[in-house]
Amino acid sequence: xxxxxxxxxxxxxxxxxxxxxxxxxxxxxxxxxxxxxxxxxxxxxxxxxxxxxxxxxxxxxxxxxxxxxxxxxxxxxxxxxxxxxxxxxxxxxxxxxxxxxxxxxxxxxxxxxxxxxxxxxxx
Numbered sequence: 806x807x808x809x810x811x812x813x814x815x816x817x818x819x820x821x822x823x824x825x826x827x828x829x830x831x832x833x834x835x836x837x838x839x840x841x842x843x844x845x846x847x848x849x850x851x852x853x854x855x856x857x858x859x860x861x862x863x864x865x866x867x868x869x870x871x872x873x874x875x876x877x878x879x880x881x882x883x884x885x886x887x888x889x890x891x892x893x894x895x896x897x898x899x900x901x902x903x904x905x906x907x908x909x910x911x912x913x914x915x916x917x918x919x920x921x922x923x924x925x926x927x928x
Contacts, residue, residue: 807831807917809901814922821891821926827884827901827919835859835879838908840915841886843924845897853899854886855908862908869895891926899924 813825827839840855854865854875863875874887884901899922902915909915 807834807837807903809903809917809919811899811901811919811922814899814924816925816927817891819892819926819928822887822889823891823924825886825888825899825901825922825924827886829882829884829903834877834882834884834903837903837905837917839875839877839884840902840904840908840910841875841884841899842902842912843895843897843899844921845894848897850900850912852910852912855910856884857908864908864910866910888924891924893926893928896924896926898922 808830810828838858841853842850844850852866856863856875860877872890877884901919903917904915
């Protein structure tokens with residue numbers, strides 16, 4: 806198993822930036838694909854970005870493409886989500902997730918989840 810813990814959330818004005826981190830412990834982080842999802846109040850959890858085990862392949866939701874960048878440092882067992890040009894609609898709880906095989910875009914494809922970190926973007 807792998808344990809995940811997000812950090813880096815907070816309150817930011819529209820147009821600002823935040824960098825989220827996802828620290829992994831337990832099994833070898835490099836053995837897992839990683840994804841970021843978010844959930845706004847009253848809405849379902851939605852896909853944001855995903856990265857392959859090596860970091861060589863990434864994918865983004867259309868709503869964040871060009872503004873967010875997913876990355877990972879397997880030597881530090883940490884994944885990242887750099888968020889620029891933030892908008893109020895980016896507000897929500899952000900979760901990192903890990904899966905042994907697939908860097909998918911659906912929640913059911915991930916076996917391990919962090920507890921989430923709140924991101925609030927004010928207008």
